[in-house]
Amino acid sequence: MDTYDENLLLRALPSASIKRLAEDLVIINTPTHAELYGPGDMVNRIYFPLDSVISMTAPLGATQGEVATVGQEGMIGLPTVFGTEMANMRFFVQIGGRSAVMTADRFTELLRSDDALRTVMLRYAHAMFTQIGQSVVCNQRHSLRQRCARWLLMTHDRVPGDQFHLTHEALAVMLGVRRAGVTVAAGNLQRAGLIRYRRGEITIVDREGLEKVSCECYRLVADVYDRLVGQTGYKESAA
Amino acid sequence: MDTYDENLLLRALPSASIKRLAEDLVIINTPTHAELYGPGDMVNRIYFPLDSVISMTAPLGATQGEVATVGQEGMIGLPTVFGTEMANMRFFVQIGGRSAVMTADRFTELLRSDDALRTVMLRYAHAMFTQIGQSVVCNQRHSLRQRCARWLLMTHDRVPGDQFHLTHEALAVMLGVRRAGVTVAAGNLQRAGLIRYRRGEITIVDREGLEKVSCECYRLVADVYDRLVGQTGYKESAA
DNA sequence: GATGTTCAGTACCATAATGTACCGGCAAGC
């Protein structure tokens, strides 16, 4: 069962629940750029990222704008938790990796019968809610430099190790700014010795320093996740 | 029972559910600027606005930034729906009016026993989710003029009549910009014959024109509410 | 080893919004 422990939501479940889920969960590889579903699509699968990072974007004319990132701390498939079938947003793989997957139909059945599962998922919904809410004001008032630092921190939290693949171009799309703008902001962080960039590979060098130049939104949201997902009360007597 | 029909969520409930709720609901006056709860506060009451408008804001240093507005199409108390007790955001009355209120404890009991109530509330959560997600990208990419128009349209949808009380100052706080900026944007809309302003009293003159200068976000979110809240399938044989 | 592509770095001007300040009109209270 330990395989699923990488995902914080699954880890928060009591062993009886995770045992039931495990019968239907399959671990698959979710490759970079794969689309899970888009607006209007039926949410037919539930994904629990293990070491992959998923971006959720909202339509914006012909383009997209990032609303939130999801990784090992969460899941993709909230519409199913809400009892609806259709996605209003687009979900795609930002950084490839493994995810535990099951069908939405089966998940719906389990939600109905498993109180603990429902509780954990709804607490997660509240955390996600807070994350997105904070992003509304963050995008509006914080500088590119601050938001850039925040995004890198959030992604760092969701991948194993200190290095991951991400071009300036991709980061620009996520932050909703020009590629050239990211080059300036990231170059700034690099000269300050906080990160290192090399042809699409970014390395987090000084995490604490990064947190200092990031806006308060990072810590605020991280703390909410700790409270709502990390301490669900369902995790059994861990050290 | 018809008193509660002003609120779309309550209206969407089957008569058995609304009858049970009605035993605990009380209609109160929620005066402008009253705070319902703030971050860290316990969510002890559930509010269904009838003709009032509530603002939900996230902390931003010493100040606040608006995340969403809630009116007759929704409710205040999603943390309770999510099974959590503490609010992560601040909720206060933007435009005073009446609201139907009940205790969170009683609401929790009803949620447990009433499937239809739970269904409607979760569908609402999804709609709210979409609204906030759209605002994330809206705040980032759309001009002050567009967002100003969007905000006025959303508020117009939530109040009776074409006129409501709102100073430039308050609107500036909501949009997260300077008061002077709102004066320019609103003056612009006024000269275009779309609205009329007079010492804190705003009148919507040309709703359709306003929708034209607003960003797509307005219609997109309005349609999601129609789909998720307006057509819950629980509304009985209305015309 | 030659070639094409991807990616980061940089520069330029245009523009939306900021910070700050001042002014004048309307309204309420004494």
Next chain:
DNA sequence: GCTTGCCGGTACATTATGGTACTGAACATC
């Protein structure tokens, strides 16, 4: 009727970011 405070209108210099475009380095392919 006068004062005081609130509210909207306007101005001006400053800054962050957008739009666009060009460059050279690193890498992949053949």
